[in-house]
Amino acid sequence: MKLCRFKVGDSEVRIGLVADDTTVIDLTPVGITRLQPVLDSDDPVAQFEQAVRRSLPRVALSAVRLCPPVERQEVWAAGVTYLRSKTARMAESDFSATAYDRVYAAERPELFFKCLPDKVVASGEPVGIRRDARWNVPEPELALVLNSRGQLVGCTIGNDMSSRDIEGENLLYLPQAKIYERSCALGPWITLGAAEAAVRAWTITLEIRRGGQRVFAGETSPGQIKRTFADLAGYLFRCQVFPHGAVLLTGTGIVPPDSFTLQEGDAVEIGITGIGVLRNTVVAV
Ligand code: DO4
Numbered sequence: 007m008k009l010c011r012f013k014v015g016d017s018e019v020r021i022g023l024v025a026d027d028t029t030v031i032d033l034t035p036v037g038i039t040r041l042q043p044v045l046d047s048d049d050p051v052a053q054f055e056q057a058v059r060r061s062l063p064r065v066a067l068s069a070v071r072l073c074p075p076v077e078r079q080e081v082w083a084a085g086v087t088y089l090r091s092k093t094a095r096m097a098e099s100d101f102s103a104t105a106y107d108r109v110y111a112a113e114r115p116e117l118f119f120k121c122l123p124d125k126v127v128a129s130g131e132p133v134g135i136r137r138d139a140r141w142n143v144p145e146p147e148l149a150l151v152l153n154s155r156g157q158l159v160g161c162t163i164g165n166d167m168s169s170r171d172i173e174g175e176n177l178l179y180l181p182q183a184k185i186y187e188r189s190c191a192l193g194p195w196i197t198l199g200a201a202e203a204a205v206r207a208w209t210i211t212l213e214i215r216r217g218g219q220r221v222f223a224g225e226t227s228p229g230q231i232k233r234t235f236a237d238l239a240g241y242l243f244r245c246q247v248f249p250h251g252a253v254l255l256t257g258t259g260i261v262p263p264d265s266f267t268l269q270e271g272d273a274v275e276i277g278i279t280g281i282g283v284l285r286n287t288v289v290a291v
């Protein structure tokens with residue numbers, strides 16, 4: 007079951023069920039106007055199953071503007087959860103290599119604050135690269151949607167945009183490499199209720215096109231993530247509360263070659279089976 011936030015023309019943000027590849031069911035008439043109460047309910051999937059049985063307005067997917075599937079949740083990210091991420095980062099920086107090596111093996115995961123929803127862009131909106139960086143890449147990541155009790159209620163697709171030259175120069179620059187305008191894309195919607203075992207069998211793909219030509223493509227699977235989702239969520243919810251829930255990016259397992267950097271106008275497509283495709287073009291910020 008897929009849940010989106012959307013607008014039609016100048017409308018307020020509405021909540022919809024993505025019925026199929028072409029149709030969104032508008033949940034406004036049944037009083038569902040925000041995500042959070044639903045995500046926090048005991049059985050979100052059952053709530054929607056009831057709603058779908060009613061005759062509700064249907065809107066063409068092509069006629070809506072998708073909004074990021076976050077309201078007030080903080081967005082956090084796990085790092086160095088795939089072997090590929092560890093080796094790429096150790097190669098990127100002599101200075102920080104030991105830290106990446108250690109955190110991959112350590113019991114406590116690397117978790118960092120990514121952003122508040124105002125820096126998140128939706129599918130179809132431009133994603134940012136920093137003007138003051140030379141080496142910018144997308145990080146295609148499975149994003150866990152956690153309710154205020156830290157339970158996994160859904161999954162969406164995330165792009166943890168990163169400036170690798172800034173991060174590689176000094177690990178203490180990580181927040182600058184990771185947090186800036188339009189530095190995170192989430193969407194196109196949330197797939198509710200998939201269990202971890204099923205999600206780990208999904209495939210993550212990344213394709214980057216420049217002037218209509220494919221300049222990079224890669225593939226991985228959440229099954230390659232070294233830690234369990236419960237472990238990552240458990241550490242995030244230790245010693246702090248998230249009254250609005252949280253979104254947790256689970257790390258990247260696809261890293262373009264070191265010679266590759268994004269350019270303005272590039273088209274970035276991240277697909278995750280079980281969810282859909284997150285599409286963004288790149289803009290310098
Ligand atoms: O440790 C730096 C960031 C790691 C990261 O974002 C990733 O592995 O996806």
Ligand code: MG
Pocket residue numbers: 083084085145147166255257258
């Ligand atoms: Mg990342």
